[in-house]
Amino acid sequence: MIITRRHLPRRTFLKGMGAAIALPMLDAMTPAFALPRAKQAPLRLAFTYVPNGITMADWTPKTAGPGFELPRILTPLVPFRRDTVIISGLAQRNGNALGDGPGDHARAAASYLTGVHPRKTAGADIQSGISVDQIAAQHLAAETRFASLELGCDDSRTVGNCDSGYSCAYTNSLAWRGPATPMPPETNPRLVFERLFGDIDTSLTPEARARRQRYRRSILDLVGDRTRQLSADLGASDRQKLDEYLSSIRDIEQRIEKAEQDLTGLTPPIDKPTGIPVLYADYVTLMFDLQLVAFQTDCTRVVTMMMGREGSMRTYPEIGVPDPHHPLTHHRGNQEWIERVTKVNSLHMELFAGFLTKLKATPDGDGSLLDHSMIVYGSGLSDGNRHTHEDLPVLIAGHGGGLTAGTHVVCAKDTPMTNLYLTLLDRMGLREDRLGDSTGRFEPVAGL
């Protein structure tokens, strides 16, 4: 028997064995982390994005270090003072025009997790860079059923170019699997649920279920072979499309292999949602709940969540803001409008705090889920009125990876946001040398 509990992909295994197939299952093929709640609680990485910037005067604490007075927008964080770090001074300078003219909202979202200046196009050749969450996802892919989960709360049925000649792909997605492959978020809670737990067809016997899985694998083999054969004699652009197909097939194959052992014992901890809740607050809460159960059942360890797509036009009549969000942020100093923007910012923060409450109340390993998470909350713009990409609003919740919490950290002006990301990846145990415009590791100048 093989002693190490390192997960050995079946496919590699079969290849090594040549034509010998009918072998009994080896212990090594059981993924070491597949069982819910392994002894050592894993670390989770998540990003929560709010669109159109934030009223910075009501966000940034007046003093650095611990013991600062919580500004208005951050007041919902009172119970989490010891679980959060506020960071000032970070920038995503590649969100700026740099000669490309208008389109700051598209660039804000596209650069947020990549640190890359996106190519200005509404057409074929979209290009940004790989995003920090996807780097983590690719490393952790073997550990969980889903490498990552992308969530959104704005219906993105939009036509054509979304922001001054930028493709909608830029404003809709934060996560980029590769420079030309955005990962569009799922916005329907029912579909998120089905994705997480949909493989469980409880009407079938375990044997029938196992057979179905086997058919699936055979299908994937068949179409995979076909694709490789087909792409051999196609032009480059056609082949690129089929490569996308092939790599997606492989992704599913890997997942099926992991799924077949651990799905039988898994019962979804929440009921299946029927659709999108009517009230925004309910909607967001449900999406956070899904994120929570995804972490709780260890379906994935990497999540990005957009509380609104960049440039969002959502209205918030339930809190006295009947105006669409984006035009409102172009307030040009109008106090009434600023007040409404702040209200929206505050609502977002309250909902986020609700999520933190649940994370903190969910036991995980030797502590709570919050203890084993790093959740970055923020926006790709600071001042939505002037489209500022510097001094971004950034907060990190959770104790994951031994973050020093409870303080307001200030770093050197225009420190790349990607420096922070590299540090977060370090804490995930992934040593990356560069990401987008990074210049090194994150180094605060004050507050620690």
Add this chain to the structure above:
Amino acid sequence: MCSVVVRAFGASGALPEAAPDTLRPAQSASVLAAFETVVKPFMARHCYACHGNEKQKRDLNLESFTTAASLVEHGERWEMVVERLRGREMPPDDEPQPDERERQAVATWIARELSRIDRTTPPDPGRVTARRLNRAEYNNTVRDLLGVDLRPADDFPQDDSGYGFDNIGDVLSLSPALMEKYMSAADRVARTALFGPARTPPTLIRLRSEGRRVREVREFPGEYDVTGLSLPNAFHAIHRIPLDGEYIVRVFLGGLRPAGSEPISLALWVDEREVQTLVYDAEQTAAFEIDRQDFSGKTAEFRVKLAAGDRWVSVAIPRIYEGLPARYGGPNPSPRIVPPPEFRPPPNASPDRVAFLRTRFEETRAELAKIPMSGVRVNAVEIGGPYGHEPGPSRASLQRVYTCGHVGAAVPHAPACAARIMRSFVRRAFRRPVTTAEVAKYVRLVEEAQREERSLAEGLAVGIQAVLVSPDFLFRIERDRPGRSTAVPISQHELATRLSYFLWSSMPDAGLRRAASAGTLRNPAVLAAQVRRMLRDRKSRALAENFGGQWLQFRALESTTRDRERFPDFEDYLRFSMRRETMLFLEHLVREDRTILDSIDGRYSYLNERLARHYGIPGVSGPAFRRVDLTGSPRAGVLTHASVLTVSSYATRTSPVLRGKWILENLLNAPPPEPPPDVPNLDEKAIGTEVSLRAQLEEHRRNAICASCHRKMDPLGFGLENFDAVGAWRTMDGNFPIDASGSLPDGETFAGPEELRQILREQRDAFARGVTAKLLTYALGRGLERYDAKTVRTIAVRLPAQDYRFTALVLEIVRSLPFQHRRPAATASARASTTRGVRPSGAAPPSRAARAVQSSQPFRAAGGHR
């Protein structure tokens, strides 16, 4: 005024399929010399300061174009230079101006050389990248392939769009999340076709209806919509009914009605038809107050059979002003007697207390007298179900699957049936002839699963699922054929596929397949007959919806919001009606083969009562849409459709800039460039109160940089200023009367929408080129390149003789070089050097041996099995 600008997007990195160098047209010595002695000195004097090595405004560096060869390489940029010079847009007004004759002479020289290059360049049909089926195409294809109308793709991630459309091969990507959906959709579709819809537990879904605001009415308004559908008291939503079956429609009521009112009726409408009514008497239910009817929290329930699909579900309160107490003066007043309220103080109350209670009683009475006539409303609707739906597969599905002819027959399936069924299915699914070896792989899958599950149907479910996730089904892949020419005809079946996805957003039907198999599809008479047949078919609705919805952008209505304070009328019923008007207009244009000029100034449209009221057109009653003659109204053509006027406005106000841009982009295909960075915004607060929008924009245009584009856009938009941001007619904007006049850069002036239409009508050649370019983009599924300009021009030139008929336009497109041909791939060596496929790490394709093992073994054994 505006000539076609075919946007060239050829800058996407290494394009190995670019035309080989040898095909480049030669330039004579005199051309090379003229460039040196005339063009370059002119540009050095007037252009290089902003577009040279020092500064590159708009990323344009003319100084880098050092020889006449640049005319060949950067034709699209030079074409732009010609336009800017001819339109006297460059150099900008605040720079020294060249001698006008010199400016025009240089422009003409460049234009001539460009057209000479065009003439001598061999025709290039371009290469269309393999197109993944988009959501609409996937839904329609499984519907036509298997008779399964589940619309599974509605759950897929949003398709990316480029060049204005979401069927562009280059842009459509495939993420792992989508692949997962393909897997489960294929399973669902196959099982639905074979065994009927999956058991769906009844679910309750709350629908939303946005933007309504009930206005308080205290006096009978006279004439009103008795169906109540167009009043904000009604509820409208579009909801996907998953299966045929019975559903509960639960209605949540709200609002007040005076005490003594008669019961109200509630009417349930589905897709513009009244399907059920029920009577609801507020006084029959327990209420906290007896001096008014309070509907809040009250519910009523319909039980109704609904057919699967997207349904427009409405609940209205008909005859809302009837049955009220007589003092309201409404028709058919209530005979119910309301006892006058009586003041009865408690017997032991002190005089102070009595006085206090009397005051409060009087206040309450005064308050009650103010209860509006219009208070009761439908707050929300929930739909629960399905109940008692018919299990089992549909006849249509069985017929499409069991092509062996044994379904329902006395003869049971023969052993060869699996192979026969799969052969027919794979051929239809792949939209081309198939080889026996190709089908055999799927048949092996079927047989394996059939053995394991002891059922042919179970086996077929697996086989069909495999076909539905194979790249040959999900992508429309066109194969390169050997040929020397730069334009090789695509195959008959590829042509049939292009036709059917162009006109139907779906797979070819039997008729097209037959023509392709017979090899007659290129026969002009056959092709024309097929196109005419396809356009008359109901499936051509897809063209109105998918092409029209993106061309005129009315798809955007789904996500359009409006300031509720300023536009209380913009609720869902109006929004749905707007969309329907434009859809019907285009459907008729397509099916009845009308002239495309109708979209500029056709004096008819399709209206229901709601929209007719919005437009102020009398004599249209009821919710059904019908053709309405617009003679005598200021409306004609799509530009005055509320849908178009709304999507080209802001949430708070109209924008002549957006509308002008909309016209240039969508009707004249001459999109203005994006604004430069750091443009000042308009002072929104002042608009309409301190200064008119027009005056503000004129101020804006005083800036020479802004003016070069805005003097093209703004005047067009001003012509539509009589229509507000939701398309209603108006004569005042805030405190200022509307001035709908404009003067165009060429000096032509006009006043009002009618004269604007006349100008557009005069521009019908530009319009024809514009529509041609858009439709060609959609038909090909790729962005147009410079070499397509000739095709667009040729087609547009032939339209006037055919009265600009829609069918003529479609026929010209399907006969065109790029629609029928494909440029062969570049040489193998060129390809090898530019391979940049993204292979995930550690995922090299398996060895030949491993593949052989797998393919001879349809099911790899799982551990412990066998």
